[in-house]
Amino acid sequence: xxxxxxxxxxxxxxxxxxxxxxxxxxxxxxxxxxxxxxxxxxxxxxxxxxxxxxxxxxxxxxxxxxxxxxxxxxxxxxxxxxxxxxxxxxxxxxxxxxxxxxxxxxxxxxxxxxxxxxxxxxxxxxxxxxxxxxxxxxxxxxxxxxxxxxxxxxxxxxxxxxxxxxxxxxxxxxxxxxxxxxxxxxxxxxxxxxxxxxxxxxxxxxxxxxxxxxxxxxxxxxxxxxxxxxxxxxxxxxxxxxxxxxxxxxxxxxxxxxxxxxxxxxxxxxxxxxxxxxxxxxxxxxxxxxxxxxxxxxxxxxxxxxxxxxxxxxxxxxxxxxxx
Amino acid sequence: xxxxxxxxxxxxxxxxxxxxxxxxxxxxxxxxxxxxxxxxxxxxxxxxxxxxxxxxxxxxxxxxxxxxxxxxxxxxxxxxxxxxxxxxxxxxxxxxxxxxxxxxxxxxxxxxxxxxxxxxxxxxxxxxxxxxxxxxxxxxxxxxxxxxxxxxxxxxxxxxxxxxxxxxxxxxxxxxxxxxxxxxxxxxxxxxxxxxxxxxxxxxxxxxxxxxxxxxxxxxxxxxxxxxxxxxxxxxxxxxxxxxxxxxxxxxxxxxxxxxxxxxxxxxx
Numbered sequence: 001x002x003x004x005x006x007x008x009x010x011x012x013x014x015x016x017x018x019x020x021x022x023x024x025x026x027x028x029x030x031x032x033x034x035x036x037x038x039x040x041x042x043x044x045x046x047x048x049x050x051x052x053x054x055x056x057x058x059x060x061x062x063x064x065x066x067x068x069x070x071x072x073x074x075x076x077x078x079x080x081x082x083x084x085x086x087x088x089x090x091x092x093x094x095x096x097x098x099x100x101x102x103x104x105x106x107x108x109x110x111x112x113x114x115x116x117x118x119x120x121x122x123x124x125x126x127x128x129x130x131x132x133x134x135x136x137x138x139x140x141x142x143x144x145x146x147x148x149x150x151x152x153x154x155x156x157x158x159x160x161x162x163x164x165x166x167x168x169x170x171x172x173x174x175x176x177x178x179x180x181x182x183x184x185x186x187x188x189x190x191x192x193x194x195x196x197x198x199x200x201x202x203x204x205x206x207x208x209x210x211x212x213x214x215x216x217x218x219x220x221x222x223x224x225x226x227x228x229x230x231x232x233x234x235x236x237x238x239x240x241x242x243x244x245x246x247x248x249x250x251x252x253x254x255x256x257x258x259x260x261x262x263x264x265x266x267x268x269x270x271x272x273x274x275x276x277x278x279x280x281x282x283x284x285x286x287x288x289x290x291x292x293x294x295x296x297x298x299x300x301x302x303x304x305x306x307x308x309x310x311x312x313x314x315x316x317x318x319x320x321x322x323x324x
Numbered sequence: 325x326x327x328x329x330x331x332x333x334x335x336x337x338x339x340x341x342x343x344x345x346x347x348x349x350x351x352x353x354x355x356x357x358x359x360x361x362x363x364x365x366x367x368x369x370x371x372x373x374x375x376x377x378x379x380x381x382x383x384x385x386x387x388x389x390x391x392x393x394x395x396x397x398x399x400x401x402x403x404x405x406x407x408x409x410x411x412x413x414x415x416x417x418x419x420x421x422x423x424x425x426x427x428x429x430x431x432x433x434x435x436x437x438x439x440x441x442x443x444x445x446x447x448x449x450x451x452x453x454x455x456x457x458x459x460x461x462x463x464x465x466x467x468x469x470x471x472x473x474x475x476x477x478x479x480x481x482x483x484x485x486x487x488x489x490x491x492x493x494x495x496x497x498x499x500x501x502x503x504x505x506x507x508x509x510x511x512x513x514x515x516x517x518x519x520x521x522x523x524x525x526x527x528x529x530x531x532x533x534x535x536x537x538x539x540x541x542x543x544x545x546x547x548x549x550x551x552x553x554x555x556x557x558x559x560x561x562x563x564x565x566x567x568x569x570x571x572x573x574x575x576x577x578x579x580x581x582x583x584x585x586x587x588x589x590x591x592x593x
Contacts, residue, residue, distance in 0.1 A: 029437070299438070
């Protein structure tokens with residue numbers, strides 16, 4: 001039983017250990033983004049400034065970015081600037097990359113968090129009930145439905161939703177976007193379809209995971225023991241089964257957020273939303289390397305941080321981890 | 325008991341897609357890339373089963389050619405990911421020590437990126453092309469193969485028959501290839517099946533974004549992208565390619581569940 005063991009020292013050392021592991025990971029992630037962009041053939045100064053740059057501008061940038069210095073020094077300088085929020089300027093628009101990312105991230109974050117939240121609320125109870133009623137008619141239907149959902153490409157489901165709810169029924173606008181600050185209800189109209197699309201597909205993955213981990217826990221001896229003691233079934237489920245079965249699902253939620261952030265560009269393209277994914281794809285087309293580098297770094301860092309938070313929450317549901 | 329319907333339905337769906345691709349290699353109703361501007365956005369008819377697209381190309385023929393593209397790109401990508409991943413995983417798991425630590429750190433770093441993001445970054449460097457996408461997705465998914473292989477090598481190398489092979493005087497390399505490698509097959513096959521599905525999905529997503537296999541070659545993803553502006557006039561253009569992707573993925577997912585039940589009984593359900 002958690003709580004009774006005075007294990008706060010263990011929890012603290014677990015938290016510190018996880019934080020210490022996350023730091024080198026972040027550094028290595030930043031390093032791979034930096035060196036990936038260095039794989040692009042040609043002078044980085046010309047890559048940053050574009051082909052039309054004057055020789056003076058190139059020379060200035062070489063000095064400003066320390067491109068004449070050893071590559072590890074350059075990396076350190078880049079990290080130092082990135083930590084200060086300076087991710088360079090867009091080649092195409094001249095805008096500072098940092099603020100540009102933050103502005104676009106608002107759209108993406110609203111969609112990702114709303115859809116994952118919605119999917120968890122629907123899928124986790126469904127998956128757990130399916131496991132409790134294992135092999136029943138409802139369980140088979142839940143698994144079949146989940147497998148079907150996770151086989152549908154999100155961008156196609158989005159297109160179908162647009163076709164049905166946008167064009168045929170006329171319930172929502174087909175293109176465009178307003179920010180929440182400008183018009184809260186208007187903005188809601190624009191994000192309801194992307195959120196519904198992603199939530200529905202993530203529901204498929206989550207139902208299967210929640211069901212599988214609940215099935216595992218239901219098989220354990222202490223569940224049989226609790227039932228044999230005459231503990232009411234709802235209490236067995238609420239106190240002994242569900243909290244333990246939730247832990248692996250939590251890890252999956254972290255991974256889903258990451259893959260959504262990585263793949264958000266397709267949904268933003270379908271619904272013509274000015275989010276982070278769209279920014280990345282436009283930058284790839286325009287060969288706008290400072291923007292590509294900045295967005296990749298930003299998404300990867302968010303992904304590492306989300307997974308760190310998931311790891312830190314893990315002992316809440318599964319006290320065994322801190323002991324290990 | 326879910327085994328048999330899954331095998332039947334999954335096998336039928338995937339068989340259908342493979343049959344379409346196989347037929348397309350020798351015959352399609354029309355030339356999939358030939359444009360005919362007088363026959364733009366024609367409704368389905370006996371001559372054009374699923375109608376024509378915005379350039380007057382036959383949609384049914386393009387779907388068939390798309391099957392060839394998707395399946396061949398996915399198969400080549402799985403091979404790239406497996407070759408790289410198995411090599412890295414075997415080296416790390418068997419040699420251990422500093423080799424393993426360095427390979428492990430690199431691998432963990434790559435796993436810290438969502439796969440499709442890594443592929444997008446690599447495509448920014450490689451440029452969109454059929455081989456660019458194979459290489460980018462192969463590199464993006466190799467780390468998950470490496471992790472699975474390394475894990476099973478670490479547990480297999482401690483087993484008695486590996487000890488026995490060494491005690492008999494067999495070289496490390498012989499022991500690794502003859503005794504350790506075959507035992508990693510089951511988890512790798514299960515993973516390769518999932519990979520095949522993920523890659524079909526990723527390839528169609530990247531093609532949808534215009535970063536995949538470039539037009540005029542037909543892929544389900546780029547067909548969906550070009551159908552978007554004609555959604556109200558020709559909804560079938562937006563529906564048909566998605567049905568193909570979903571059929572293919574459902575087949576792969578159902579067969580994947582069957583394989584997992586067969587090869588990896590611990591991970592039931």
